[in-house]
Amino acid sequence: MEGTRKRLIDLLSNHQQPYISGQQLSDELNISRSAVWKHMNALKKEGYQIEGVTNKGYRIVSSPNDLSETALSWDLKTDWLGQRLIYKEQVTSTQIVAHDLARDGAEHGTVIVAREQTKGRGRMRRYWESKDGLGLWFSSILRPTGIEPKRASQLTLVAAVAIADYLSKYNLDVKIKWPNDLFINGKKLAGILTEMQAEQDAVEYIVLGIGINMNHDQQDLFESERNKATSLLLEAKQPFNLNTVLTELLFELEVKFDLFMSEGFSTIKGQWESYAYKLGEWVSVKTQTEWDAKICGIDEDGALMVMNQNHQVHHLYSAEILW
Ligand code: BTN
Secondary structure, eight states, X not given: OOHHHHHHHHHHHHOSSSOBOHHHHHHHHTSOXXXXXXXXXXXXXXXXXXXXXXXXXXXXXXOOXXXXXXXXXXXXXXXXXXXXXXXXXXXXXXXHHHHHHHHTTOOTTOEXXXXXXXXXXXXXXXXXXXXXXXXXXXXEEEOOTTOOGXXXXXXXXXXXXXXXXXXXXXXXXXXXXXXXXXXXXXXXXXXXXXXXXXXXXXXXXXXXEEXXXXXXXGGGSOGGGTTTBOOHHHXXXXXXXXXXXXXXXXXXXXXXXXXXXXXXXXXXXHHHHHTBTTTTSEEEEESSSEEXXXXXXXXXXXXXXXXXXXXXXXXXXXXXXXX
């Protein structure tokens, strides 16, 4: 985002007096009064409400609710995740855009976020519905050094813990259904899709996609999913600002990724288990066949540990918990 516009928001929101005059803005930014005016109009178009009072000046009344590139880059407090942030109105899938960018050499931490995806994809080639402006649909390009390809799937669990930690701040009882689903009150709120490009025993890059249903009303949810899916609005009974949630969540994700890289997966394991969906309960799991299993936790690799009816413990690297 343009540096001048960022500085303008800074001056308008952090000025000691409530209002700052047009002349002062022009002096501080070292641009003409008419250039200040143009930037101010651009901010208004993005959804900033700016009040102008004669003989006093200007102030920001509110920031945009809709995703806005300016608000995102302004609010971001991370060191590396999202420092290059690409915002798109509509894409097929942020995963596809991210893979293209990664192949072209996009740096570690690049984030692609879209208002709408027309071909959002989930795990097991499922369709992921991503309605315009209602949710957070974003993909991060990660280039972790010294990580073997078999450990890439741990990043899904790391991201799930970061999301669960973040959402718990809103007093929501978040559960993680192994490996990639976030549930509230028995309904799916969010999903994670981790895709990797690797050579032999080295990870080239990882695209970690996250989709969160945010401001969906019941009728905004996919009809066949209405009993199974939910949104933050439906659970917390309040609308959420997409810019705020995305920037705060990127911060949370960065903290967890850094922890994972410096300390390894063992520090995440216990946190993950504290959110585990149906821990200690009998469920139906699908591997090659469907069978009954009791969820025991995850192991040091992040594999799901379950016990069958003969009390044998299995470590599952690929499976689906059906219910
Ligand atoms: C799942 O639950 O199966 C994973 C869903 C992942 C959806 C996100 S939305 C952003 C990114 N782009 C996609 O096409 N998919 C992921």
